[in-house]
Amino acid sequence: MIALLIRDLRLAVRAGGGFGLGLAFFLIVVVLVPFAVGPQTQLLAAISPGVLWIGALLACLLSLDRIFALDWEDGSLDLLATAPLPMEGVVSVKALAHWLTTGLPLVLVAPLLGVLLNLPVQGYGWLVVSLAIGTPALSVIGTFGAALTVGLKRGGLLMSLLVLPLYVPTLIFGAEVARRGADGLAVKTALLMEAGISFGVIALLPFASAAVLRINIR
């Protein structure tokens, strides 16, 4: 499984691998928002946690259909299915590789982009914490969506429609943590809810993803 992780990371950083795609998208969205909203620093400060979260979520969505589609096209998915790795392990590693190449860079770059949106000083820590806890859930849920739609031509749109509603709880509580943090309020309840959702999907969804993948490669 380590070999699979290393291979996926290596493929991601080589030409055409899509590493940085989500990051660039995130950057552009966040840079464009102040232009659209106008130079009202109070308003920007109020909406910045939500905008950063939406940007991160959409950036995550952008690269989801690559998780299994490439392996499906070149036949490696069939070969992985007959390899001694459990399918649950394969989907977990795929989700981890997606998070390392998409989610983690978003978490790291978010504080820098917070400056552009006039995020209040006390909000930076909680923004990073909420993204660090929430983005793994986005990758795992996205992997499930990708497993559901693998093998469908133009499955990307269908996958977005399937995955976005599943992202709602993570978005609500993640953005709530960031917002309350920025306003200097207590974040404990929202943080626990967000963490609970993340740990829940990380523990359970790989089984669902593996099951639908087995059906899809028939």
Added chain:
Amino acid sequence: MLTVTDLCVARGGLAILEGVSFELAAGRALVLRGPNGAGKTTLLRTVAGLQPAEAGEISGGGEAIAYAGHSDGLKAMLSVRENLAFWASVFDAGGVDDALKAFDLVTLQDRMAGTLSAGQKRRLGLARLMVTGRPIWVLDEPTVSLDAASVALFADAVRGHLAQGGSALMATHIDLGIPEAEVFDVGPFKAKPRAAAMDEAFL
């Protein structure tokens, strides 16, 4: 030893072959024959465990099988050696150098797999079998896009595998030059038309 008993396989929810039985002992090769669409690929995928059988039993397969389908499962942006080394570590086996030698890929080992010709890709895909360390090779049209010299390399690899107590189940139309291979014609096992269970589409 791979034993298939009274197997029924389906494609798209319709039974395509039924009553298929054969045995594949260690050191033996079995060549599947049949016209296009007869169900050779479906049979091989079922034996490899990629899809469930409609009826019947397959024993001795599972973890013993190394499957190679129509696509080679290569990553264009990994080098020839990296592709093989990946599969070797997935299957927890070695032999990358031997596999490169057996399929005459040593001089190509640092090339990106995406820059190989179709025949060279195929050779790399077949070399992957040698790093799986698994006894039963299940091969679907292994010689597609290979030239005569490469077919000979492949036949040597299969013979070497059989000599080590392995076995091979292949669907192919050409003569591989492996005289000990038995031929199994799937034609007589064509399933009779009938209303299939249509709940398959909703599973």
